[in-house]
Amino acid sequence: MSEIGVALVGYKFMGQAHSNAYRQVARFFDLDSTPRMRAICGRDEEAVKATADSLGWEGYETDYRRLLERDDIDLVDVATPGNTHHEIAVAALEAGKHVLCEKPLANTLEEAREMLDAATTAGTINMVCFNYRRVPAVQLAKKLLDEGRLGEIRHWRAVYLQDFILDPEFPLIWRFDKEVAGSGALGDLGAHIIDLAHFLVGPIEKVVGTTETFIRERPLEPGGDETGTVTVDDAAAFLARFENGAMGTFEATRLAPGRKNHNSFEINGSKGSLVFDLERMNELRAYFADDPPETGGFRTIMVTEPDHPYVGAWWPPGHIIGYEHTFVHTMKDLLDGIGAGKSPAPTFEDGFRCQAVLDAVERSVESKTWTRPERAPRRDPTGSGDLLGRQ
Ligand SMILES: NC(=O)c1ccc[n+]([C@@H]2O[C@H](COP(=O)([O-])OP(=O)(O)OC[C@H]3O[C@@H](n4cnc5c(N)ncnc54)[C@H](O)[C@@H]3O)[C@@H](O)[C@H]2O)c1
Numbered sequence: 001m002s003e004i005g006v007a008l009v010g011y012k013f014m015g016q017a018h019s020n021a022y023r024q025v026a027r028f029f030d031l032d033s034t035p036r037m038r039a040i041c042g043r044d045e046e047a048v049k050a051t052a053d054s055l056g057w058e059g060y061e062t063d064y065r066r067l068l069e070r071d072d073i074d075l076v077d078v079a080t081p082g083n084t085h086h087e088i089a090v091a092a093l094e095a096g097k098h099v100l101c102e103k104p105l106a107n108t109l110e111e112a113r114e115m116l117d118a119a120t121t122a123g124t125i126n127m128v129c130f131n132y133r134r135v136p137a138v139q140l141a142k143k144l145l146d147e148g149r150l151g152e153i154r155h156w157r158a159v160y161l162q163d164f165i166l167d168p169e170f171p172l173i174w175r176f177d178k179e180v181a182g183s184g185a186l187g188d189l190g191a192h193i194i195d196l197a198h199f200l201v202g203p204i205e206k207v208v209g210t211t212e213t214f215i216r217e218r219p220l221e222p223g224g225d226e227t228g229t230v231t232v233d234d235a236a237a238f239l240a241r242f243e244n245g246a247m248g249t250f251e252a253t254r255l256a257p258g259r260k261n262h263n264s265f266e267i268n269g270s271k272g273s274l275v276f277d278l279e280r281m282n283e284l285r286a287y288f289a290d291d292p293p294e295t296g297g298f299r300t301i302m303v304t305e306p307d308h309p310y311v312g313a314w315w316p317p318g319h320i321i322g323y324e325h326t327f328v329h330t331m332k333d334l335l336d337g338i339g340a341g342k343s344p345a346p347t348f349e350d351g352f353r354c355q356a357v358l359d360a361v362e363r364s365v366e367s368k369t370w371t372r373p374e375r376a377p378r379r380d381p382t383g384s385g386d387l388l389g390r391q
Helices: 013-028 045-055 064-069 082-094 109-122 136-146 185-200 323-340 348-367
Strands: 002-009 033-041 059-061 075-078 098-101 126-128 153-161 204-212 217-219 227-229 235-242 247-253 262-269 272-277 283-288 299-302
Touching: 002 013, 002 064, 002 323, 013 033, 013 045, 013 323, 033 045, 033 064, 033 323, 045 059, 059 064, 064 075, 064 082, 075 082, 082 098, 082 109, 098 323, 109 348, 126 323, 126 348, 136 185, 136 262, 136 272, 136 283, 153 185, 153 235, 185 204, 185 235, 185 247, 185 262, 185 348, 204 348, 235 348
Parallel strands: 002 033, 002 075, 033 059, 075 098, 098 126, 153 247
Antiparallel strands: 153 262, 204 235, 217 227, 235 247, 262 272, 272 283, 283 299
């Protein structure tokens, strides 16, 4: 069995989620290549050293460039804010490393294009961490759609709602700074439901949207008097038309009181409907129009059977899994992809496609008109070559 030397840049929220996944993946899945957690990277030496110990890394670095010089590191995982993705990912690809990059791929479409170019030139494995594709219930939805169980798809209706910034005294963290985050709810939450829409329904042809920043000033520090300006959206909503003729609605906000992580979609086809809500992620609700009326209606499928995607590696039926498992599944497919020499979807091409929709929404907000996302050049020879993520 071969070992893949892993380095992780960023050690807070996603740093923890990714570290946990690298620790767990080989304990539950049969892998040809196992991850070896070589180094975690951050700028504060004391903090990153302590984190290396607590999260199970062999060592640490305080400059990501050091990771690129090391022969014992094969994979660089970028789990830092959006303004650093382009620099770190491109440098890692140029150094011949495989790259997993957090979402959204970049802060601008131009950056995303350069990252896709670098991935194509490098020929190493690339992947974007849109982890919600790897919820078993989402995979089941994909299977039912591929089997034609819903017929012709007519509607995609997705919301991603949180409330963590509801308090106007919540401080001006990096997520409120366009230079660092790229955008607000649109890129943070909207990117996830755009990627799910691409995965489940197909390419988006055009969009028209609106955004709002309801709380424009926030304290620089918790409890402080000095304030700074929010330069991103608090909320975004847009209509879409898909290339296959389906209609789509998307809404992303961090100002929906009571909604903690309500990432939910409904798909309506000519023969049935599917409903998913991340806060009940072990379930998929389904309606099939050809069920007998007497016993028909929406059914709730517990997606915890051993034959459901990924589930056989975990617990007996009904013994539910959670948020962190989506990252374990991501790492499993990434490691398999490295072994097979094939980038698992969502690749940087898919990341570009998502970025193109974010870009089109922002342009449509400016122009107040329907706007087409720029098309992705299909160029990555290591990619799956299929927007829907079929391997
Ligand atoms: N896949 C998901 O579900 C999901 C969820 C949350 C965040 N994210 C994405 O993950 C990325 C990180 O978000 P987070 O929530 O972990 O943020 P965070 O604030 O919790 O952690 C960011 C980390 O990056 C480090 N960092 C910042 N600038 C750096 C630099 N210039 N060089 C090196 N390290 C730097 C910080 O020290 C910190 O360790 C973002 O792109 C975000 O959109 C994805």
